[in-house]
Amino acid sequence: MTKKIYTKEEWIKALAGLKSSYNIFVPVKEEGFHTFKALDEKKSPDFDFQNTRLSPKSLVYPQSERLFEYTLDENAPDANIIKESEKGYFPQAIVGIRPCDAHAFQIVKPNFDNPEYQDPWWIKRFESTTFVGLGCNDPSSTCFCTSVGGSPFSEKGLDALLYDLGDTFLVKALTDKGEKFLNQAQGGKEADETTLKAGEDLAASASDKIEHKISTDKLKDKVQTELFDAPFWDDVAFACINCGTCTYLCPTCWCFDIQDEVLEKQGDRIRNWDSCMFPLFTLHGSGHNPRAKKVQRVRQRFMHKLKYYVDKYNNGVQCSGCGRCVRNCPVNIDIREICELMNGFLHKNQ
Amino acid sequence: MERLLKNPYLPYPVRIDKIITETEDRNLKTFRFVFLNPKDEKKFSYIPGQFAELSIAGKGESPIGIASSPTEKGHVTFTVNKVGLVTTHLHNMKEGDVMGIRGPLGNCYPWKEMEGKNVVIIGGGFAFTTLRSSIVYMLNPENRSRFKDISVVYGARNPGMLLYKDELAEWEQRDDIHMHITVDGTDDPDWKYNTGFVPTITEQKITSADDAIAIVCGPPIMIKFTQPVLEKVGFSPERIILSLEMRMKCGIGMCGRCNIGHEFVCKDGPVFSLAQLKNMPPEY
Numbered sequence: 001m002t003k004k005i006y007t008k009e010e011w012i013k014a015l016a017g018l019k020s021s022y023n024i025f026v027p028v029k030e031e032g033f034h035t036f037k038a039l040d041e042k043k044s045p046d047f048d049f050q051n052t053r054l055s056p057k058s059l060v061y062p063q064s065e066r067l068f069e070y071t072l073d074e075n076a077p078d079a080n081i082i083k084e085s086e087k088g089y090f091p092q093a094i095v096g097i098r099p100c101d102a103h104a105f106q107i108v109k110p111n112f113d114n115p116e117y118q119d120p121w122w123i124k125r126f127e128s129t130t131f132v133g134l135g136c137n138d139p140s141s142t143c144f145c146t147s148v149g150g151s152p153f154s155e156k157g158l159d160a161l162l163y164d165l166g167d168t169f170l171v172k173a174l175t176d177k178g179e180k181f182l183n184q185a186q187g188g189k190e191a192d193e194t195t196l197k198a199g200e201d202l203a204a205s206a207s208d209k210i211e212h213k214i215s216t217d218k219l220k221d222k223v224q225t226e227l228f229d230a231p232f233w234d235d236v237a238f239a240c241i242n243c244g245t246c247t248y249l250c251p252t253c254w255c256f257d258i259q260d261e262v263l264e265k266q267g268d269r270i271r272n273w274d275s276c277m278f279p280l281f282t283l284h285g286s287g288h289n290p291r292a293k294k295v296q297r298v299r300q301r302f303m304h305k306l307k308y309y310v311d312k313y314n315n316g317v318q319c320s321g322c323g324r325c326v327r328n329c330p331v332n333i334d335i336r337e338i339c340e341l342m343n344g345f346l347h348k349n350q
Numbered sequence: 351m352e353r354l355l356k357n358p359y360l361p362y363p364v365r366i367d368k369i370i371t372e373t374e375d376r377n378l379k380t381f382r383f384v385f386l387n388p389k390d391e392k393k394f395s396y397i398p399g400q401f402a403e404l405s406i407a408g409k410g411e412s413p414i415g416i417a418s419s420p421t422e423k424g425h426v427t428f429t430v431n432k433v434g435l436v437t438t439h440l441h442n443m444k445e446g447d448v449m450g451i452r453g454p455l456g457n458c459y460p461w462k463e464m465e466g467k468n469v470v471i472i473g474g475g476f477a478f479t480t481l482r483s484s485i486v487y488m489l490n491p492e493n494r495s496r497f498k499d500i501s502v503v504y505g506a507r508n509p510g511m512l513l514y515k516d517e518l519a520e521w522e523q524r525d526d527i528h529m530h531i532t533v534d535g536t537d538d539p540d541w542k543y544n545t546g547f548v549p550t551i552t553e554q555k556i557t558s559a560d561d562a563i564a565i566v567c568g569p570p571i572m573i574k575f576t577q578p579v580l581e582k583v584g585f586s587p588e589r590i591i592l593s594l595e596m597r598m599k600c601g602i603g604m605c606g607r608c609n610i611g612h613e614f615v616c617k618d619g620p621v622f623s624l625a626q627l628k629n630m631p632p633e634y
Contacts, residue, residue, distance in 0.1 A: 067359060070407040080407045080448040081363045081386075116617065117602040120355040127353075224611050228631035255606030258359075258599045260410045267408045274605070281607050284597050285412075285433035290610075290634050300609075300633075308612035 001173040004188040005195050008047070011169050014185040015039055015095060021184055022130065023092040025059055027052055036094060047096055047164065050140045051322060055101050055251035056094050057108075060125045067121065068269035072262065082269065087121070093130040093181060095162075100145045102131045102157035104251030104320040110313045111254050121271075130181045132171075133158040135203060139210050142323030144336055146207060147214040149316050153203035163199040170199045214336045215343045216317050219310050223347055227307055228299070232341050237298035239331035244275035246325035246333075247301070252318050255281070276300050302338050358602050361405035361450025362390040367425055369445055374510030378476050379441055380417065380429045383451060394454060396420055397461065398483040399593065399621050402453030403601050404428060404440065412436040413598045413616070416454065417479040419486035421493070426451065429479045429513060455601040456620050459484055459591060464563050468499040470556055472576055474548045474568025475506055478513050480593060481567055485521070494526060499562075503555060505532040505548040505572075509541055530555045549575035559584035565591045577624065587625035594620045594634055610634050 006014060015024050019039060026045035028037040034049040036056045068082045105126065112122035136143070136152035145151060155161055159178030163170040170191055173179040191199075247253040257274040260267055274281055277298075282291045291297050309318035319335065326334050364383040372378040381404075385391045396402075396416055403411040412434070418427040432441045443449070459480075469488065473481045481504070488497050502521070506512045512531065522529045522543075532544035532551040544551050548568065556564075556579075564585050566576055573592065580590055596608035596615040603617030611630045613619060622630075 072408050082361055082405060082407055082450050084357060084360060111604055114603075117358045117604070118353075118355050119359075119604060120357050123353070123355060225629060225631055228611070228633075254604070256599070257605070258410070260408050262408045269410075274607070276606065282597050284595070285437070290596070296633065303611075303631075304606075304609070308609065312612040 002179055002182045003170070003172045003191040003196065004182060004185075005165075005191045006169045006171065006188040007167060008169060010187045011171075012045060014187050015045070016041070017186045018093070018181070018184055021091065022181070023090055025056070025092065025094045027096045036096075045096065047134060047162075050136070050138070051098050051101070051324070053324075053328075054249060055104065055322065055324065056097055057101075057104065057251045059092065059094055060105060060129055061108075061122055061254065064270060064272045065121065066268045067258070067271050070267050070269075071265055072267055073265040085268075087124075089124045089128040091128050091130065092125075093132055095132040096134045097131055097158075098136060098322070099133050099152065099154040099156065099158065099161075100143070100150055100320040100322040101251050102133050103145070103150045103154060104157075104322070105131070106157040107252045107315065107318055107320060108254050110315060130159045130177045131157060132160045132162065132178065132181065134162045134164065135206065137164055137202060137206055139206060140323060140327075141212070142326040143210055143321060144212045144214055144323060145321035146210045147212070148216065148319050148321040150321055151203075152206035152210065163202055165195070165198055165202070168195075170195050172199075212336060214339050216306070216339060218343045219306055219317065219339075222307065222342070222345060224303075224307060224311065226347050227342060227345055228303065230342070230345050232345075233295050233299045236302070236333070236338055236341070237295040240277075240294060240298050240333060241331060242277045242279075242294055242297060243330060244277040245328050245330065247275040247277055248273065249324040249328055251322060251324075252305070252320060257281075276304070302335070302342065305335070306339055306342050359452065359600070361403065361411075361452040362394060363387065363448060364426075364451050366443060366445050366447045366449070369443075372429060372513045373476075377432045378429055378513060379432075380427055380513075381440065382418075382425050382427045384425050386448065391424070391426075394426065394451065396426075396454035397458035398487045399458035399480050400454040400456050401480070401601075401620060402426075402428070402451050402455055403598075404430070404436065405450035405452050406436055406439055406443075407449070409436045409439045411452065411599070411601075412440075413455070413601060415480040415483075415593070415620075417482050419483045419490070421487055421490040429476065429482075431476050452601065456616055457618065459565055459593075459621055460563070460623075465496050467497065468501070468558075468560070468562035469497050470562055470564040471500070471502045471504075472548060472552055472556075472564060472566045472568070472580075473502070473504045474572040475511070476513065477567040477569065477593075478504055481565065482514055482517070484565065485527070486517075489521075489524075489527060499528065500526070501528040501530070501556060503530045503532065503548055503552050505534065505551065507534050508536050509533055509538055528555075547575070548572050549579050552576055553579045553582075556580070556583060559589070563589045563591060565593075567593050587628060588623050590624040592622055592624060592627065594622065596620075596634065
């Protein structure tokens with residue numbers, strides 16, 4: 001696999017040269033926050049960031065997406081017949097994605113791509129995406145990837161990985177997709193042994209910087225119904241205002257709604273991100289609501305991530321340790337503390 | 351290499367072939383659909399107990415149990431209670447109108463386990479739809495010998511609220527099915543069937559659990575009071591089968607709203623045994 005070294009200027013130039021083969025998304029600083037944007041001459045990428053405020057999940061799974069369209073014009077021969085919207089899936093690359101966010105796509109995958117059903121839009125966009133990660137030299141105090149199967153330089157779910165060595169980037173291809181991407185990138189030179197060693201040392205020291213460790217080892221063995229009835233849920237939910245920020249920022253939250261929108265005689269069926277924090281999410285037509293109370297919704301969010309997902313997919317917890325929900329919760333609810341409560345919960349017979 | 355993906359969200363176009371108003375309050379109507387593309391009928395191959403999304407352009411989708419039996423060829427039927435945006439719009443549609451059906455979705459009643467056994471069917475109100483599908487399926491000459499005795503307890507608030515009245519009368523005449531129709535109350539002096547709530551009539555009529563499986567569908571209050579009656583007769587939780595309802599969107603286990611614990615009602619259900627439900631959080 002290709003291993004190259006670029007000066008930072010060369011790397012940005014190389015990315016610009018790839019624009020005919022890929023839609024390139026890079027971190028850009030806007031109004032004080034980093035966010036992934038299409039590479040553009042007017043706004044240069046900024047790889048000096050801890051993480052973007054929003055995860056890049058919308059690049060594979062848009063927050064709002066047209067699925068189908070139709071005409072309601074009774075004179076049209078195809079009136080009221082729902083048809084798939086035409087879409088292109090031009091190759092795209094997310095350059096500078098943090099390893100936790102790339103891992104998150106692997107966590108989400110079994111929801112949209114499983115033996116029973118395949119979500120065509122998620123899968124096509126996921127498969128047309130090349131994930132070029134950027135290892136984390138200085139993880140944040142809210143990061144806990146090493147507790148949930150990741151690390152600051154984890155290669156999980158990545159096609160290539162960048163190491164920020166100060167003035168230069170070391171970039172390693174990890175998959176055929178990544179190899180193809182780097183082979184088309186102009187410039188750079190082959191990485192020598194000293195550079196590779198520097199990359200390894202950087203990765204090792206970064207892992208040590210993550211101080212916060214949580215335990216998830218006992219979640220699988222818990223009895224679902226007993227954990228559901230655990231005495232701590234009222235306390236956990238007490239401060240929550242059900243704003244849904246955690247679910248929108250979370251790279252592993254995937255819940256959605258489907259709505260029809262009509263303008264005159266033309267209609268679209270649209271998918272929008274939804275949130276388990278909202279009471280309407282589960283409200284029956286009859287008026288009955290299985291999760292009418294705040295505590296039920298808060299419990300659902302944590303039970304889903306840390307117990308139901310664990311039981312259903314045998315793929316670890318539904319969390320990549322990015323820490324966005326911890327950083328941005330307006331009432332300081334911390335998933336790490338709740339995970340400890342759940343993991344340490346004692347059953348009736350214990 | 352690009353994978354060939356079938357789109358599970360794309361409804362089959364159908365035409366409303368017939369609309370029957372079922373109940374005296376006109377809140378329940380049965381819609382018979384014919385597929386616009388005849389080959390879609392084969393693709394929509396279903397088993398009693400499954401449901402589908404009724405899909406209306408401009409309005410949305412509503413998950414409804416399939417009321418017809420796979421033995422009834424050429425069409426598929428659904429009995430729909432008028433509740434929200436989609437079902438209200440549907441109630442105002444007319445024969446000949448075009449819409450969509452997406453499915454079949456969900457699991458089905460445990461037909462393999464029911465084979466060779468006595469089958470007890472208990473239904474209340476408008477939840478009788480997939481039970482009708484099951485009865486028609488079992489009474490089909492090709493299937494009848496695969497099951498032993500078939501007993502049915504079906505109740506509604508009053509005679510005018512019973513679904514499928516003509517078929518009920520027809521089944522009453524047959525000797526290969528034991529019908530116990532009941533109403534909560536009636537002032538009709540000619541009412542010739544039972545009067546009383548479903549759990550009470552179940553207690554009177556279902557006296558043996560030997561080699562039997564019970565399927566129970568109805569409002570939560572009916573299920574709550576029927577359950578102990580069945581357990582008293584000797585039905586173990588494994589042999590009490592329930593079909594649940596939840597708010598749904600995708601119908602394929604992806605949109606995240608219909609879960610009970612780690613099970614999705616749309617994909618892993620809607621049919622669960624009482625034994626399964628006892629191991630799931632009581633959040634439904």
